[in-house]
Amino acid sequence: MNASRIWNDWIESDHEPTQLLLCKALYLFVLLKALLLWPVISDITTFEPYAGSPVDRWTGGFPLVIAQSNIHLYMVLLCGVLSAGLVFRLNYVIAIAAAWLSFGLTRLTWSVANGSDSVLNMLLLLSALMPMRPVINVLTQRQISNAALLLCRIQVCMLYLLSGFDKLASEAWRSGAAIHSVANLDYFVVGSIEAPDAHSAIIFSWTTILFELLFPVLVWFRSSRKYAIVAGAVFHIVIGAFLSLPDFSFVMLISYLAFARDPIQLRPSLI
Amino acid sequence: MWVSRKVNGAWTRPINPLDSSFKRYSGGFNITALYRSRLERSLYYALVVHSPSWDKQGQDQQIESLIKYIDNRFPLHADSIRIVVISKYTRGFKVDTDTAVTVVR
Numbered sequence: 001m002n003a004s005r006i007w008n009d010w011i012e013s014d015h016e017p018t019q020l021l022l023c024k025a026l027y028l029f030v031l032l033k034a035l036l037l038w039p040v041i042s043d044i045t046t047f048e049p050y051a052g053s054p055v056d057r058w059t060g061g062f063p064l065v066i067a068q069s070n071i072h073l074y075m076v077l078l079c080g081v082l083s084a085g086l087v088f089r090l091n092y093v094i095a096i097a098a099a100w101l102s103f104g105l106t107r108l109t110w111s112v113a114n115g116s117d118s119v120l121n122m123l124l125l126l127s128a129l130m131p132m133r134p135v136i137n138v139l140t141q142r143q144i145s146n147a148a149l150l151l152c153r154i155q156v157c158m159l160y161l162l163s164g165f166d167k168l169a170s171e172a173w174r175s176g177a178a179i180h181s182v183a184n185l186d187y188f189v190v191g192s193i194e195a196p197d198a199h200s201a202i203i204f205s206w207t208t209i210l211f212e213l214l215f216p217v218l219v220w221f222r223s224s225r226k227y228a229i230v231a232g233a234v235f236h237i238v239i240g241a242f243l244s245l246p247d248f249s250f251v252m253l254i255s256y257l258a259f260a261r262d263p264i265q266l267r268p269s270l271i
Numbered sequence: 272m273w274v275s276r277k278v279n280g281a282w283t284r285p286i287n288p289l290d291s292s293f294k295r296y297s298g299g300f301n302i303t304a305l306y307r308s309r310l311e312r313s314l315y316y317a318l319v320v321h322s323p324s325w326d327k328q329g330q331d332q333q334i335e336s337l338i339k340y341i342d343n344r345f346p347l348h349a350d351s352i353r354i355v356v357i358s359k360y361t362r363g364f365k366v367d368t369d370t371a372v373t374v375v376r
Contacts, residue, residue, distance in 0.1 A: 036302040044310050047340045111313035112306050181361040187289055187312060190297040198364055244296065244305055 011146045012139070019130040019149055020090060022257045026124055027085040029254055030102050033247065034078050037109060045071050048111035055107075063104050071108070078105060090131035099124035116248035119159065123255060126152050152258040157216035164212030173209065176201030188244050211235055219259055229256050272315045272356050274341055276349035285355070288341060289315070314340055318356050318372045334374055352376050 037044075045067070056064065067074035078101040085094045102124050106117040129148035132141050167173040172181065176198060182188070183195035196204060211231060218228035233253060240249030273285040289311050295304035317333030338352055356372040 037306050039303050040306045040310060043307070043340070043343075047336050048310060048313055109306075112309035114309075175363075177361075177363050180364050184359065184361050184366050186359060187293045187308060195366075201364075244293070244308070246300070246302065246305070 011143050011150075013146070014142070015146050015149055016132065018257065018260045019127075019145060021260060022123075022149070022152070022254070023090055023095065023127045023130060024086060025254045025257055026120070026127055027082045027098055029250055030098065030105075030120070030124070031079060031082040031086070034075055034082070034105065037105075037112075038072075038075050040112075041071055041075060041109070044109050044112060050108050050110060053107065063101060064108065067104065067108050074101075074104070074108075077101065089133060091133040092128070092131050095124075095128040095131050099128045114245070114248065116245070116251040119248075119255065120251045122155060123152055123251075123258075126155070149258060152255065153219075156252075156255045156258065157219065160212045161216045164209055164216075167205075167209045167212065173205050176203075176205040179204045179208075182243070190242055190244055193242060208235075222261075225259060225261075229259060232256060272354060274345075275353045275355075276347050277351040277353075278347060278349050280350075282353065283347070283349075286345065288344065311340075315354075315356060318354070318374065319358055334376075338376060 050064070063074065063077070066077065081094060081097045081101055085098050088094065099121065103121045106113050106121055126148045130145045132138070132145060135141070167178075170178065172178040176196075179201040180195050180198070183193060183201075195201075215228050215232055218224040233256070236249040236252045240246045272289055273287055275282045275285040277283075289308065292304050292308035292311055295301045296308055314333070314337045317330065317337065337354070341352070341354075342349075352375070354372070354374040355370060358369055360367045360369070
């Protein structure tokens with residue numbers, strides 16, 4: 001079978017269960033994030049207010065004008081859209097609104113945001129291309145939807161690859177000093193963990209570098225995919241447990257759903 | 272970051288507002304406390320990490336914002352406030368600490 005045939009088969013086949021699982025997991029995550037952020041949102045927007053950005057010129061400031069008049073109204077709107085996304089079938093209106101409002105939330109809460117918010121919003125942006133409803137042209141919509149899923153996979157791989165190369169180019173990472181430095185960050189490391197000695201730091205450092213460089217290769221082959229996913233899950237659970245980055249860990253674990261072997265057998269009522 | 276306030280002519284025992292939020296997170300996986308801890312870090316970073324885009328006025332505004340936050344979060348009818356930020360530096364495998372900033376208002 002040639003490459004063109006494999007591509008055509010993949011792009012025209014049904015990956016809807018995987019796309020559905022990814023989108024619903026993203027909506028659930030953003031909903032939980034919004035609910036947990038809500039008690040602090042007034043303080044965030046009062047003491048570290050969003051100063052505006054060039055993007056606002058293209059959007060007329062919408063939907064941030066709602067937040068600037070009443071932040072709680074914005075949160076109600078966001079949670080309402082995400083709840084609808086969880087309850088109803090995937091459709092373009094909800095998918096675009098969820099991505100847009102999540103992007104707005106990140107801008108409003110820039111002082112507590114981190115790299116995971118960028119990954120999350122990128123996945124939400126791509127997921128806005130995944131719904132098949134309302135039906136306009138099934139074949140074209142399926143191709144766009146599958147291309148978006150493929151872009152999600154490529155984006156996750158690029159993230160690791162660039163991060164791995166970045167670390168490889170850094171003397172601090174090659175020598176293990178970066179791991180030692182991270183372990184000494186107050187208000188970042190959870191619990192009272194001793195900073196690793198130089199020998200252990202080098203092992204941790206090179207394990208991280210190798211994982212980040214190998215994952216983007218191994219995940220594409222069926223025979224090695226599950227090992228790459230398990231290694232990635234362990235990697236992110238450890239980061240989530242010991243560093244104060246649970247959101248980053250959850251977003252990366254959710255992104256692995258894009259690699260779920262399809263078709264996933266789900267009950268028809270969920271699809 | 273240690274904060275002390277002057278009430279009736281006497282300085283109060285220093286408190287570390289960052290500690291309470293982070294301990295609530297690390298002690299019970301309280302994500303809301305983690306968001307608060309990040310906000311607090313963002314506010315005090317302004318004292319130690321100087322953005323090239325900030326002028327003196329911009330930095331003063333950040334300090335005022337931090338003081339307002341502390342007054343709002345830990346209300347006390349104080350005459351003055353003293354904030355001491357201790358920075359921790361790592362270079363290679365060595366760790367050093369130093370008093371980075373002291374603000375008295």
